[in-house]
Amino acid sequence: MTYYENMFWAIYLLRILLQKMKTEDKNNMPKVRIAVIGKSNVGKSALTVRYLTRRFIGEYRSNTDLLYKQTLNVNNSSLDVEIVDVCSGEIQAFPEEAIYWADACVVVYDITCRNSFTQAADMLQRVLQLRNQIPTVLLGNKADLEHLRQIEELEGHTVAIQNNCHFHEVSVADNSSAIYASIDALLAECRSAQSTQKTRKFSVSKMFGTLIGTANHNKSSQNTTQGGTVVVCHKSDLYKSRVLRRRQNFTATASL
Numbered sequence: 001m002t003y004y005e006n007m008f009w010a011i012y013l014l015r016i017l018l019q020k021m022k023t024e025d026k027n028n029m030p031k032v033r034i035a036v037i038g039k040s041n042v043g044k045s046a047l048t049v050r051y052l053t054r055r056f057i058g059e060y061r062s063n064t065d066l067l068y069k070q071t072l073n074v075n076n077s078s079l080d081v082e083i084v085d086v087c088s089g090e091i092q093a094f095p096e097e098a099i100y101w102a103d104a105c106v107v108v109y110d111i112t113c114r115n116s117f118t119q120a121a122d123m124l125q126r127v128l129q130l131r132n133q134i135p136t137v138l139l140g141n142k143a144d145l146e147h148l149r150q151i152e153e154l155e156g157h158t159v160a161i162q163n164n165c166h167f168h169e170v171s172v173a174d175n176s177s178a179i180y181a182s183i184d185a186l187l188a189e190c191r192s193a194q195s196t197q198k199t200r201k202f203s204v205s206k207m208f209g210t211l212i213g214t215a216n217h218n219k220s221s222q223n224t225t226q227g228g229t230v231v232v233c234h235k236s237d238l239y240k241s242r243v244l245r246r247r248q249n250f251t252a253t254a255s256l
């Protein structure tokens, strides 16, 4: 082979290698999974849709868990966020799989419904029994219905303190800023836990990028993926998840 043929094949192979590494980098985008749980009718779906789309959907009926996937910009970096909106709030059907699957948990009650508060308190305890380190927030929803209030704000605070989690009263209907602040804070908490757990991966593609000057190009192409649309998936996607099996196995082994 001539010198030029050798050069041609070397450049060709290098381009294939870079392409493959770029794809791997994209797939390695950090991900945080959130489970939204609570009694039926407390506003879990309305909350999830509000957080992801900024819109309020008044009548939202679903008889299955729904998994939403979206890429968000958190603290100036892209983050794949998956939120499972767990349909059933019955304590007998406690969503154990969703809690194993999740990196963070949002427990919702309705400030006008005492039962929903009792159930939220029970659920918080169960969550912490299964995953005692999981970042969690307790949200008292429907704060716009002050005249129908059955649970004082202090009661919510007390249960949150007892279970070592954050607490806010919100109104999804009124678009409370605490909705965004509380979920953003959960995401940030998860990200900081993830980055301290993982030793920083050495990225060969970044090294090549720096060497041949494509690093900036890489960055800008990541920005274009932000925003995205909400994809609604069936919950079976959750149960195929490797992370769920890993965490369940870990707990089973730890409790032996």
Ligand SMILES: Nc1nc2c(ncn2[C@@H]2O[C@H](COP(=O)(O)OP(=O)(O)OP(=O)(O)O)[C@@H](O)[C@H]2O)c(=O)[nH]1
Pocket (backbone or CB within 6 Å): 038, 039, 040, 041, 042, 043, 044, 045, 046, 047, 057, 058, 059, 060, 061, 062, 086, 087, 088, 089, 141, 142, 143, 144, 145, 170, 171, 172, 173, 174
């Ligand atoms: N007034 C008021 N109503 C709300 C608020 N958030 C949700 N709702 C209403 O509460 C009802 C239940 O909301 P959903 O989001 O379907 O509740 P859910 O917890 O997902 O219910 P399930 O799917 O049965 O588990 C709907 O009629 C919503 O319009 C709120 O902040 N204020």
